[in-house]
Amino acid sequence: MTEQPPAKKKCLGADCENDAGTLQCPKCLSLGIKGSFFCSQDCFKKNWNTHKELHKLASPETYNPFPTFSYTGPLRPVYPLSPKRVVPKSIPHPDYAESGIPGGGRTRSNKIEQLDEKGREGMRKVCRLAREVLDVAAAAIRPGITTDDLDKIVHEACIERNSYPSPLNYNFFPKSVCTSLNEVICHGIPDKRVLVDGDILNLDVTLYHEGYHGDLNETYYVGDKAKADPDSVRVVETARECLEEAIKLVKPGTLFRNFGNVIEAHAKSRGCSVIRTYVGHGINKTFHCPPNIPHYAKNRAVGECKPGMTFTIEPMIALGKYRDVTWPDNWTSTTIDGKRTAQFEHTLLVTETGVEILTARTADSPGGPVPMPTAAS
Numbered sequence: 001m002t003e004q005p006p007a008k009k010k011c012l013g014a015d016c017e018n019d020a021g022t023l024q025c026p027k028c029l030s031l032g033i034k035g036s037f038f039c040s041q042d043c044f045k046k047n048w049n050t051h052k053e054l055h056k057l058a059s060p061e062t063y064n065p066f067p068t069f070s071y072t073g074p075l076r077p078v079y080p081l082s083p084k085r086v087v088p089k090s091i092p093h094p095d096y097a098e099s100g101i102p103g104g105g106r107t108r109s110n111k112i113e114q115l116d117e118k119g120r121e122g123m124r125k126v127c128r129l130a131r132e133v134l135d136v137a138a139a140a141i142r143p144g145i146t147t148d149d150l151d152k153i154v155h156e157a158c159i160e161r162n163s164y165p166s167p168l169n170y171n172f173f174p175k176s177v178c179t180s181l182n183e184v185i186c187h188g189i190p191d192k193r194v195l196v197d198g199d200i201l202n203l204d205v206t207l208y209h210e211g212y213h214g215d216l217n218e219t220y221y222v223g224d225k226a227k228a229d230p231d232s233v234r235v236v237e238t239a240r241e242c243l244e245e246a247i248k249l250v251k252p253g254t255l256f257r258n259f260g261n262v263i264e265a266h267a268k269s270r271g272c273s274v275i276r277t278y279v280g281h282g283i284n285k286t287f288h289c290p291p292n293i294p295h296y297a298k299n300r301a302v303g304e305c306k307p308g309m310t311f312t313i314e315p316m317i318a319l320g321k322y323r324d325v326t327w328p329d330n331w332t333s334t335t336i337d338g339k340r341t342a343q344f345e346h347t348l349l350v351t352e353t354g355v356e357i358l359t360a361r362t363a364d365s366p367g368g369p370v371p372m373p374t375a376a377s
Contacts, residue, residue: 073338
């Protein structure tokens, strides 16, 4: 194993490609916030209005658990995490709820299950409940709330529906929902980070109800600043459109590898890239099972859609490079260049004639498409 040279610090300036110099934000130093380096005084002044929001997050009671880690963007974890939330014993738990190890994932074959009508009804029900929970949490998104606050909302909404939040203790994930901000691709852990006007936030909700899992996610704009930022709107709306374009292909006979061709072509047409590390997946009585659904072009996924199959498509789209870096928490995955990323996900049922979007939005669902801001706005 060869020794790696020390990683160069990147300037915290938005969209700045330069390496950072020795200039640090003096306010950050006084608050004990480490790693706030900029390439120049001009870059620091240019980014001051955005950067100073970090100062509001600092308090004697919170801390960065990985202060020496070379983060790729401005986001930092804000610990301590709240205690693990409890699900009443009266609610059925998945096999990993206590051990953290999903049994189905250790013994499953490559066979793709085709559900009978009873199974399809089970999936319809849990996915409808999952949509309700996501909408409840999304309605609470606003500047000033923490991602841990949103985790509590999701957890309690699951319990109210006699459901277990599937992420909780799945492979030891510590929370009930994934909250992925700005440059976080997926698997963000809810903590004490306060949402600020201009953030974009993905909420990834999965419920376990009466033996079945239902999985969906959406990316939302926090406040009005993000809706006025062309790059934020471009990446969010491109991700939304990529999922919509892929769903149009779902029907019996469609090859799993074809979804990535359509997704990548659309992403590139908008000047974006497709994350390759993470894929869509089969879902039913098992949280993650065959098939795998890659979102990038020229992949080698094996198999085709058949009636009764249930799986997710969940493209992760980035403004910059498609490669990713994982934080030392072993969950939070960020873009390698710190640029923003967005994701949307549905659980889908292949029918005899096409597709049923089991986690479809309702007329009252928060969020939805936002037009590209004009120069005047």
